[in-house]
Amino acid sequence: MTNPVTDGIDQVKTWIVKRHPDRQDIAGDLDLIENRLIDSLSFVEFVFLLEQVSGRSIDMDTLEVDSIRTLDAIEQHFFTARVS
Amino acid sequence: MDIVSVTRVRRLLDEHGEEFFTRMLVPSELADCRTSTGLDVLSLCGRIAAKEAAFKTLRVRNRFLPWLDIVVQRADGGWPLVDLRGSAGRMAAASGISQITVSISHDVDYAVAVAAPILTER
Numbered sequence: 001m002t003n004p005v006t007d008g009i010d011q012v013k014t015w016i017v018k019r020h021p022d023r024q025d026i027a028g029d030l031d032l033i034e035n036r037l038i039d040s041l042s043f044v045e046f047v048f049l050l051e052q053v054s055g056r057s058i059d060m061d062t063l064e065v066d067s068i069r070t071l072d073a074i075e076q077h078f079f080t081a082r083v084s
Numbered sequence: 085m086d087i088v089s090v091t092r093v094r095r096l097l098d099e100h101g102e103e104f105f106t107r108m109l110v111p112s113e114l115a116d117c118r119t120s121t122g123l124d125v126l127s128l129c130g131r132i133a134a135k136e137a138a139f140k141t142l143r144v145r146n147r148f149l150p151w152l153d154i155v156v157q158r159a160d161g162g163w164p165l166v167d168l169r170g171s172a173g174r175m176a177a178a179s180g181i182s183q184i185t186v187s188i189s190h191d192v193d194y195a196v197a198v199a200a201p202i203l204t205e206r
Contacts, residue, residue, distance in 0.1 A: 040136050040149040041088065044107050045096060060107065061153075061171060065146045 008079040009071055011053045015046075028072040033065065054078040086136035087196045088129040097125060108132065108151040116158050129195030130188040131156050137199035138166050138184045142175045150175075156186065164188055166199070180204050 013026055016037050023037075032038045038046055046068070047058050056078065067077040096104055102123055105114060109131055117127035134156045139149045153172035157165045166184040168176050176184070183202040188195065 040139070041092065041132065043148055044151065045100070045104075048100065048104065048107070060148065061150060063148060065148060 008053045009075045012049065012074055013071060015049050026071060028075070029070050031069055032071070033069055038068070050074070050078055085196065085198045086133045086140065087194055088133040088136070090125055090129055090190075090193050090195070093129050093132065094125050097123065097128070108135070110152055110155050113156060126190045126195060130190045130197065133190075133195045133197035134164055134166070134186045134188050134199065137197040138168075138186055139172075141184055141199050141201040142172070142181065143179050144175050147171075147175070156188075176201075177204075 016026055016032070017023055019042065020037055026032075026037070030037075044060070047060055047063070050068070051058050066073060068074050102114075105123065105128060109117070109128070113131055114123065117123050117131060135151060135154045136149060138154050138156075150171045153168065153170040155167040155169060157167055159165050164186050166186050168184065176182070179201070180203055181201040182204040184199050185202060186197055186199040188197045190196070
């Protein structure tokens with residue numbers, strides 16, 4: 001049986017790696033913003049993806065930077081809550 | 085200052101359609117970017133670069149660019165004017181900025197924009 005949490009975060013990781021072919025993998029605690037894997041322009045598309053994968057609408061104005069700073073934070077804020 | 089790649093924005097337009105840009109540009113901005121054949125990618129890039137350049141002058145930390153609160157209008161004379169609304173207005177006030185002036189240029193593959201803050205008189 002597939003796990004919706006790991007499925008979701010894997011889709012997010014795949015989306016990032018596809019846009020950064022110099023990377024094969026992304027550690028869960030890697031700062032996506034400091035390492036320029038997400039910038040202002042890709043951030044809008046990233047939120048678009050997160051909404052589709054998590055099934056939740058996201059208000060860009062109130063979104064906290066730290067909630068998408070790492071894959072671990074994304075998993076905690078957008079996927080774990082939905083399953084429990 | 086900021087630079088935006090036409091290739092990158094065209095990919096967004098191709099993959100997600102015009103609706104995607106409603107998250108980044110208000111209706112009047114989209115209207116300014118529209119031609120008879122649809123959204124003009126170079127105009128989109130110019131607006132995006134101008135918003136990013138303006139946001140950088142605000143010197144804020146741990147905040148995302150409030151795309152719909154930094155509005156780039158076209159003055160009667162054709163030059164761009166930056167209208168700071170909502171959260172962008174609050175960020176500017178907190179940084180002692182009353183206005184931001186911006187200049188945009190684009191050519192084939194890139195758009196660039198330079199922004200300068202005008203400080204609030206003490």
